[in-house]
Amino acid sequence: MMLESIAKVGTQMLKKPATLEFPEQRESLADNYRGIHKLDMKTCISCAACARICPNQTIEMVDTETEHGTNKMPQINLERCLFCALCEEVCPTKCLVLTKDYSFEAYDRREYIKRPEDLR
Ligand code: SF4
Numbered sequence: 001m002m003l004e005s006i007a008k009v010g011t012q013m014l015k016k017p018a019t020l021e022f023p024e025q026r027e028s029l030a031d032n033y034r035g036i037h038k039l040d041m042k043t044c045i046s047c048a049a050c051a052r053i054c055p056n057q058t059i060e061m062v063d064t065e066t067e068h069g070t071n072k073m074p075q076i077n078l079e080r081c082l083f084c085a086l087c088e089e090v091c092p093t094k095c096l097v098l099t100k101d102y103s104f105e106a107y108d109r110r111e112y113i114k115r116p117e118d119l120r
């Protein structure tokens with residue numbers, strides 16, 4: 001009984017850790033995993049379709065400085081996001097996409113509000 005227990009402990013000690021050294025090491029993700037958004041500000045036409053379709057009022061169109069002056073572009077509050085990808089589906093220019101990036105941890109809730117310039 002004693003030897004059996006020692007053998008079990010030894011086996012466990014020789015195993016690799018179950019956790020990963022984040023952020024250097026990362027889990028492989030499912031093909032359909034949806035993470036933080038990416039916005040191509042050059043091709044956004046400020047139509048607000050993404051903001052209208054969003055089921056959780058996550059997107060607010062905000063004044064944004066661009067090469068062509070000030071335009072309204074999507075600002076996303078990740079605290080409210082369901083990662084449903086409806087905004088991506090409806091975007092006519094495909095400039096708003098969900099990436100596989102899930103590392104948007106923050107110490108302050110205000111950091112979850114991502115301005116258009118942050119979504120690049
Ligand atoms: S993924 Fe869904 S919940 Fe999140 S911003 Fe887009 S439409 Fe809204």
Ligand code: SF4
Nearest residue numbers: 044045047048050091
């Ligand atoms: S991100 Fe797409 S859907 Fe949203 S305002 Fe820009 S062009 Fe329209």
